[in-house]
Structures are given as structure tokens and as C-alpha cells.
Amino acid sequence: EGEIIDKLHEASDIFDGVVINPGAFSHYSYAIYDAIKSININCVEVHISNIHQRQEEFRKKSVTAGACIGQISGFGFYGYILAINALVNSI
Template sequence: AFKDSIEFEFFQSNHEGYIIDKIHEANENFDGIVINPGAFTHYSYAIADAIKSIKTKVVEVHISNIHKREEFRQKSVTASSCIGQISGFGFYSYILGVSAVLNCEVE
């Protein structure tokens, strides 16, 4: 179930450093992050490390099912830093990601 009131902030950048800065800011200012790292999914250890460095819950989402795509797209270096990964449900993946942030306990 969703809370009575949810506030969202949307952020998009093609620059890895800006994404890392936003992840670090979230540690102080947000209850969770739903992130679609795009191509960074497959090679950004810097984003993976930024996610590991915060206490805020992070869920990785993808519109397409990355496991049905090209072999190099099936590997996520960022997913293991997150509480989970959701892929393949189109834009509904984002709604599932928000639900996971709100309802899943972190170990």
C-alpha cells in the first residue's frame, strides 16, 4: 500500500558524475531511489559504489527485459548494490519500483 502522500523528484542526466552527486544527495533528503541507469547499468562501477555508500533504499528498473536483449546488456554491475531489480514491464516498471521502495524492508 502506498503512503497517504508521496513526493517525487525526477532527475535525468547523461553525465555519470551528476548521477553520482544526486545519489549522494538522496542519502540525506529522500526515502528511496528508483533508478534506471541506462547504459551505465553495464559498466558503471562508480554508480554502483555510490549506491553502496548510502543508506537510502535503491531499486534498479528497466523498461525492457534486459535478460532478453544482447548478451552485454544482460549484465548489470549496479543491481547488486540495490535492494532489487525490476525489468521488462514497460513504464510500469517504475510503479513497481516505487512500490518496492515503499514496502520492502532492507536487511
């Protein structure tokens, strides 16, 4: 979790946007949420599977998505391409 936060802070000085798949951290990491909110570039959250189809209710909710300009889930690895396109169009 700490390494993700460090990379987010580094990214704001280098990149125009971030595509992030926080994995299980998406369900509870307010620290990553705060890190995304603190940087001055847009972020898009990606999940390979559709998180809304998961069995457990807590796995359907992403805490970190609220800090991003959008969330893409359920399109497999193609979601990363969609996220990059979304970032390019947001700049």
C-alpha cells in the same frame, strides 16, 4: 555518470529511497555501484525493457543491480510504479 553519483549522494539526505534507471551505465559503471552502496537508503533499479532478452550478452548483465535491493525489468513504464511500491514496502 558524475551527475548521477551526485544525485545519489544528495538523495540520501532528502529521500527514503531511490528508483534508478542507469541505462547503459548499468552495464559497466562500478562508480554508480559504489555510490549506491555508499548511501544509507534503499535503491531499486528499473529497466523499461527486459534486459535479459537483449541480443548482446554484456547487455544482459547489470553491474549496478547488485548494489540495489532489487531490479525490475520488462514491464515498461509500469516498472517505476512497481519500484516505488517495493521501496515503500522495504521501509
